Amino acid sequence: MSGPLRGSEPDHPSPDGVRERKVVKPTPPELMEDAGTGLDYGIRPDRAPGYITPIDRFFLRSHAPTPHLDAARWSLRIEGSGVREPITYTYADLWDHFPLISMVRTIECAGNRRVLFGEEYERKFEGTQWGRGAISTAEWTGVRLRDLLEPAGITxxxxxxxxxxxxxxxxxxxxPLAKALADDTLLALAMNGETLPLDHGYPARVVVSGWLGAASIKWVGRIEVSEHPLHVPWNTEDYVLIGPDYPPQAPSLGMPITGIPVASLVELSWPARLRPVPQVIRGRAFAGENQVTAVEYRLDEGSWQEASLAPPEIPGAWVRWQFSWDPQPGDHIIRVRATDDQGHTQPDTVPWNELGYCYHPVLSHPIRVESTT
Structure with a gap:
């Protein structure tokens, strides 16, 4: 396996021994969870105030330090055997010569919840040690990728x-070409109404709706269109499911990951501490390319009950859910399961895979309710 792909190397020390930052934006622990690589920072589930994730706490996943690119000298080259005539765009071309669209989409790393996966199987997986925070939602503004590809003449x-x-x-x-030409595959230039930040792909990044975060390439400078299958480490060695339940698809070592499976998130710390007073428990659920249609919860050994869904409900983006609870002092477990519009429901367990990807079963969220006496 190629180590650098996972971004697990330590920060580079500077000559005076001070750790050099690999990312630009502040990543304070009160807003973001440090995954320990110097590159990767997750959201804190208990610090997600609205439907859209603010830029200051949108999760970061990178394979190398954030590059500092000059948009005035940047260009995007589209080439390869799958186009009749290569074409190059400047940054100004993208803003001035194409229709701009905005869409709300969630991005999730395929390694989200890897630490919890490891705890279930009593092992530590390679890769970024994500808890539950490698997921965020933004409004992306830019040009449909197909509008950039078509002038090159797709063969x-x-x-x-x-x-x-x-x-x-x-x-x-x-x-696949069909995914690249989809209505909601975007070359994004802005995020949450602001010019795309450096850490999130400035000058331009791809947003591939519903797919694993690794497909939404940041800092794009070249797009290859091919008449033949393309094999790179990111779909043969990494970001693939490798294990007894996932037959290899040569030359890939396993099954390349595309869409993200349905999963849910409780907006509480892990473990959580609550007071014994009536309160509302909230969370998110995401189903990749599909739309979440139902969320259920279970308190301790009680029956499954339906949680309320809050608008908006958008395919390719998470949905908020909530329920009321009057907790009694003691230790409790909250379980949540989501179902999407294709009938997929979170399972109780998922098969093991070598790299700890796509862990999406029903989680037993530990809660301690402390007495006020």
Whole structure:
């Protein structure tokens, strides 16, 4: 396995011994969870105030330090066997010559909840040690990817499209042509109404709705359109499900991950401490390319009950849910399960895979309710 892909190396020390930051924005512990790589920071589930994740706490996942790119000298090159004529766009071209659209979409890392996966199997997986915070939602504004590809003349045999980053390791991951041409596959220039921040892909990044976060390449400088399958470490060695339940798809070591499975998140710390007073328990649920249609909860050994869903309910984005609870002092367990519009419900367990990806079963969230006496 290629170690640098996982961003698990320690921060580079500077000559005076002070740790150099690999990201630009502040990542204070009261807002973000440090995954220990110097590159990767998750949201704190108990610090998610609204439907849209503020930029200051939107999770960070990178394979190399944030590059500092100059938009005035930046360009986007579209080329490969799947286009008739390569084409290059400037930053101004994107703003001035194409329709801009905005869409709300959630991005989740396939390794989200890897630490909890490891606890279930009593082992530590390689890769970023995510708890529950490798997921966030933003309003993305930019140009549909198909509007940029079509002027290059897509050939009849074109089958895959691969954005490539301008970071140190040229992060890249292919997708089928149909996904690249979808209405909600975007080359984003802005995030939550602001110019795309450096850490989140400035000058431009791809947003691939409903797919694992690794597909939404940041700092894009090149897009290859190919008439042949494209194989890179990000779909053969990493970001693949490897294990007895996942037959290899040569040359991949396993099953390349595409869409994200349905899962839910409780907006409490882990473990949580509550007071014995009536309160509202809240959370989020996300189903990748699909739409969450129902969320149920279970208190201790009680029966499953339906939680209330709050608008908006958008395919490709999370949905908020809530229920009221009058907890009694003592130790409790909250379990939550979500169901999507394709009939997929969170399972009780998921098969083991070598890299600890796509862990999405019903979780037993520990709660201690402390007496006021």
């Amino acid at each position: 009849p045999k074109a089958r895959e499209v691969m954005p490539e980053a301008l970071d140190e390791i040229q992060a890249r991951r292919p997708m």
